[in-house]
Amino acid sequence: SYELTQPLSVSVALGQTAKITCGGNNIANKNVHWYQQKPGQAPVLVMYRDSNRPSGIPERFSASNSGNTATLTINSAQAGDEADYYCQVWASNTGVFGGGTKLTVL
Amino acid sequence: EVQLVESGGGLVQPGGSLRLSCAASGFTFSTYEMDWVRQAPGKGLEWVAYIYGSGSTIYYADSVKGRFTISRDNAKNSLYLQMHSLRVEDTAIYYCARHSTSSYYMDVWGKGTTVTVSS
DSSP states (O other): OOOOBOOSEEEEOTTSOEEEEEEOTTGGGSOOEEEEEOTTSOOEEEEBTTTBOOTTSOTTEEEEEETTEEEEEESSOOGGGOEEEEEEEEETTEEEEOOOEEEEEO | OOEEEEEOOEEEOTTOOEEEEEEEESSOGGGSEEEEEEEOTTOOEEEEEEEOTTSOOEEEOTTTTTTEEEEEEGGGTEEEEEEOSOOGGGOEEEEEEEEETTTTEEEEEOOOEEEEEOO
16 A cells, blocks of 8 residues: 655744655655644645645645655744644545644744 | 534444534535545544545545445435444544545545544
């Protein structure tokens, strides 16, 4: 089965750039989607199909996908960006989520 | 407003059964595929099941195959998850999510319903 690997945690200083990676075998051949989940809340889609932002998601959020790694980038990180982030793909008729990355804004 | 509202969670003993429901509103339910996704306490997201708009195609995670059944009633704008032979490890918040057809992502999520399997 297909697996996605994310770092457990990433820290970023307020106003700096955070990068969260998602590793998978030839992940560049798949559409990668990203979700943000704040404590006690449901997940929210923040990026879809590698690099597309849903309406309402700030332009500070961007993403890329190449080789074996997809990356979610958050520019000018704000306190409100502190959350868990999950990458997701669809593989062999199943949904696959990464283990999640806790983003801490210092 | 597009909305998904789950219900039916609760406390059940190991080996028991439970049926979750998800009420959809604000969009044409029958034209959308749907998913169930769960999250065990303190853990990450785990995809559980998928159903096509007409109900003609269904997929399950290996961890629930043979025990859970996803279904829908388009006339009632409702999604269901029938769970049998529940195990302690099925304890989780269960979310229903609208599935985008174009690239297989979940663009709308409910707030979830909590299932606790314990004796």
